[in-house]
Amino acid sequence: MIRHAGARALQGLLVLFAASFAIYMLLGLMPGDPIDLMASGNPNITPEDVQRLRELHGLDRPLAARYADWLFALLQGDLGYSRIFSKPILATVGPYLANTAWLMLASFVLALAIGLPLGLLAASRRGGWLDAAINGFAFVSAAVPTFWLGLLLIVLFAVVLGWLPASALPPPGADGFWARAQALILPVATLALVEAGEYARHMRAAASEALAQDWIRTARAKGASPSRVLWGHVLRNALIPVATVAALGFGGLFSGALVTETIFAYPGMGKLIYDAILASDFNLALACLLMAALLVIMANFAADLVYAALDPRIGFSRGGGDEP
Amino acid sequence: MRLRTLVASAILLPALCAALFAPLLATLVGYDAGAVDLMQRYAPPSLAHPLGTDELGRDVAMRLAFGARVSLTVGIAAALAAASIGTAVGLVSGYAGGRVDAVLMRMTDAVLSLPVLPVLIVLAAVDPAKLGLPDADAAGLWRIVAIVAAFGWPKVARLVRAATLALRARDFVRAAEALGASPARIVLAHILPNCAAPILVATALAVGGTILFESVLSFLGLGIQPPLPSWGNMLTGAQETIWQAPWLALWPGLAILLTVAAINLAADDLQERLDPRR
Numbered sequence: 001m002i003r004h005a006g007a008r009a010l011q012g013l014l015v016l017f018a019a020s021f022a023i024y025m026l027l028g029l030m031p032g033d034p035i036d037l038m039a040s041g042n043p044n045i046t047p048e049d050v051q052r053l054r055e056l057h058g059l060d061r062p063l064a065a066r067y068a069d070w071l072f073a074l075l076q077g078d079l080g081y082s083r084i085f086s087k088p089i090l091a092t093v094g095p096y097l098a099n100t101a102w103l104m105l106a107s108f109v110l111a112l113a114i115g116l117p118l119g120l121l122a123a124s125r126r127g128g129w130l131d132a133a134i135n136g137f138a139f140v141s142a143a144v145p146t147f148w149l150g151l152l153l154i155v156l157f158a159v160v161l162g163w164l165p166a167s168a169l170p171p172p173g174a175d176g177f178w179a180r181a182q183a184l185i186l187p188v189a190t191l192a193l194v195e196a197g198e199y200a201r202h203m204r205a206a207a208s209e210a211l212a213q214d215w216i217r218t219a220r221a222k223g224a225s226p227s228r229v230l231w232g233h234v235l236r237n238a239l240i241p242v243a244t245v246a247a248l249g250f251g252g253l254f255s256g257a258l259v260t261e262t263i264f265a266y267p268g269m270g271k272l273i274y275d276a277i278l279a280s281d282f283n284l285a286l287a288c289l290l291m292a293a294l295l296v297i298m299a300n301f302a303a304d305l306v307y308a309a310l311d312p313r314i315g316f317s318r319g320g321g322d323e324p
Numbered sequence: 325m326r327l328r329t330l331v332a333s334a335i336l337l338p339a340l341c342a343a344l345f346a347p348l349l350a351t352l353v354g355y356d357a358g359a360v361d362l363m364q365r366y367a368p369p370s371l372a373h374p375l376g377t378d379e380l381g382r383d384v385a386m387r388l389a390f391g392a393r394v395s396l397t398v399g400i401a402a403a404l405a406a407a408s409i410g411t412a413v414g415l416v417s418g419y420a421g422g423r424v425d426a427v428l429m430r431m432t433d434a435v436l437s438l439p440v441l442p443v444l445i446v447l448a449a450v451d452p453a454k455l456g457l458p459d460a461d462a463a464g465l466w467r468i469v470a471i472v473a474a475f476g477w478p479k480v481a482r483l484v485r486a487a488t489l490a491l492r493a494r495d496f497v498r499a500a501e502a503l504g505a506s507p508a509r510i511v512l513a514h515i516l517p518n519c520a521a522p523i524l525v526a527t528a529l530a531v532g533g534t535i536l537f538e539s540v541l542s543f544l545g546l547g548i549q550p551p552l553p554s555w556g557n558m559l560t561g562a563q564e565t566i567w568q569a570p571w572l573a574l575w576p577g578l579a580i581l582l583t584v585a586a587i588n589l590a591a592d593d594l595q596e597r598l599d600p601r602r
Contacts, residue, residue, distance in 0.1 A: 015434045023443075029450040143532065143584035145539050148577030151562060155570040166566075248437070255441035259540060263563070273442050274544070277449050289446065292439045300437045 008304050012297040019293045020286075021067065027282045028063045070286075080283040084275065089287045093272065097291065100268035104257050106184065107191035108246075115196035116235075116242070119203020123211060123238075124230050134200055141197025146256050150190040150263035157186060167265045187264040191256050195249070202245045206238035213237075240307065247303030251296040328593045335586035339579070343396045346389040353386070366569045375575055378561070387553045388575055394554040395580070398469055399535035405473035406534065407527040410480025411519070415511050417481065418488025429485070432478040440475050444537065447471045448546035468547050472537045480526040487519045521598035528591035532584040539580050555580045 073080065079089035122134040158166035165183050210216065211234055219229050258270030265271075269288055276285035342349075367377040375384040417428040448471060491497055492515070500510050535555075541547030542556030550557055555576040562573035 011430065015437075018434070019438065023446065026446050026450055139585055139588065140581065143536075143588060144581050145536055145543075145556075145577060147540060147543050148559060148573070148580065151559065151566065151573045151577065155566050155573055159566055159570050251437055251439040254439040258439075258441050259544075262544065270442075273445065277445060285446070289442050292442050296437055296439050 004308065005305060008301055012301050016290070016293060016297055020071070020290055023286060023289050024067045024070065025063065027285060079287045082276075082281055082284040084279045084281045084284065089283055092284065093269075093287060093291065096267055096269050096272045099266065100254075100257055100261070100270070103184070103187060103191065103260065103266065103268060104253055106188045107195065107257070107260075108253060110188060110192035111195035111199055112246070114192065115199025116203050118196070119200040119205075119242075120207050120230060120235060120238070122200065122204040123207035123234070124226075126208065131204075134204070138197040138201040138204075141194050142201070144194065146190065146194050146259045147263050149194060150187070150260055153186050153190055154263070169265065169267070187260045187266055190263070191253070191260045194256055195253060198249065198252075199242065199246060202242050203238060206241045207234050210234045210237045244303050244307045247299050247306065250299035250303075254292060254296060326593070328589055332586045332590040332593060335582050336590065339392050339396065339583050339586075342389040343392040346386075346393050349389060350386060366565075366572075369571075376569075376571060378558075378565075378569075378572055384572065384575055387558060388555070388579055391553040391555045391558055391576060392579065392583075394465065394548055394552060395535055395538060395556070396583075398465060398472065398538045398548070398554070399531045401466075402469045402472040402476060402534040402538070403527055403530035405469060406476030406530050407480050407523060409473065410477035410526065411484050411516075411523055413477065413481040414484025414486075415488055415515060415519070418485040419492060419507065419511050419515065425485075428481075432481050435475065436478045440537075441540065444471060444475065444541060445544065445546060447474070448541055464549055465552075468538055468541060471541075472534045475537070476530050476534055480523070480530060483522045483526045484519055487522045488515055491515050491518050521595075525591055525595045525598065528587060528594055532587040532591070535580065535584055535587070 070080070081087070082089050082092045085092045118134050118137070122131045125131050154166045157164045164186055166186075167183065169183060216229060216233060219233050220226075224232070254269075257268065258273070260266070261268040261270035262274065269292065273285060273288045273292075275281075276288060365377065369376045375388070378384055378387070413428055413432065417425045417432075448468070488511075497510060497514055500514050505514075538547055538554065539556030539559075542554045543559050545557070545560055548554035548557050550560075558576040559573065562576075565572050
């Protein structure tokens, strides 16, 4: 178990390292040198100043050397300064990261609360109208663009009905808990509805498989009530594959959160990454993207461990070539 | 004909026709998708403009048809590119086994697990001039195809690898090996044709996924650039106009939803028809 965890952690670190290198090189290919941007905003700047600034920020050196410097600083816990915020990266990113985490957590919990019971229900009524309806919901949620669902919810609940605000931030002056919670209803609902369909689909598949097993017949034969069989036996066994799928889908959830943030003008990681890239704030963009990659890698790592710990049939010496 | 097939074709055929015949349609009715008419802003649906007009007085129905051209082209081209990469990786990985397989599969896992959207945003923001590529508007479409394809291949690779692993142990492959056929010949002449069914299904599924990716990128302003309409970038402006003209937000999204759902439905249908076990 420990060897397995160690190997996976090492793999994760390797992916993170490769990702940081790739992202650094890509950022070097983006238009708009930060010094050019600074210079264009200041008519009094001289070519000598530009050269001096470029040397000051190390931008006159080759990309690979800059990457090595950056990596060395990172290992010492220094992520550098954000140019657009004029603050250290860590102090800048904190609140945005927390906002995204809240959005993701709330949506994830809601999506599970909707998706898992629906999937279980569909599996227990296979072929019926309820199964067809739930399947239809899962089908639509797999095909709907997240940003459009957000727009539709805004049109319906903010424009037509006027019940909820169109922005994820409470209006100025109304800073109470209720105002904040109310503003979060639409973004959370958007993200949760998209994810819930996927969870329902996986739950239905896992529960159907569990329902066909011998031990379900045994449970029924010994007189367990249908609801006990479903919520006790089937749910518990179907949860293992579903938990894995949910954790592996973390990257998708993150991407969905980014889109949702843009629609609802929510100050989270999505807005920060977008702003950083448009303003050529390379340090900030790099840090945000790496944090996103780190989050996803950690979620996958957790999924792997949970999967291995929950299911005793899974061996820990999983190599590359033997899984189907 | 089954209900599923019927529903999928009832949605996909009109979309394909709209994409193919959009210029013809434009000459028939006498105005094209880019025709601006500021006197006719936010016109409600009428006989002349069946879906109304947008903030510049352009005909929404006509723009949808031209948008279908762009969105479907990007979707299909990117899916084909992704399927080619994925098939190559899957075949090599499945047939070679061992270390090659382990490295390729870890790479596949890594791409699958990355948060796709932020990386797509970075890729879309890369300046083609710094790579020595021409920076033309016409190249914009193919650039999006390349970017989306770069993230579409891992799922195909996994499916093809699984099929290759199963085929590798079959007698006809063993026989070919015993007869001294080269690995390249075995993979291309014996394994690839027998993988056709999973490749076809994976490609069909990838079309839906790539259309969704293109729409997000274009919506964020990083994909297809206006005035060329795509279903995604038609919604970029919709966020500002929802207070005056909420119906503008409806049509492009509905087109994406129906098309992607129909493609996924068709892929499911295809899978069941091609599966010899049923």
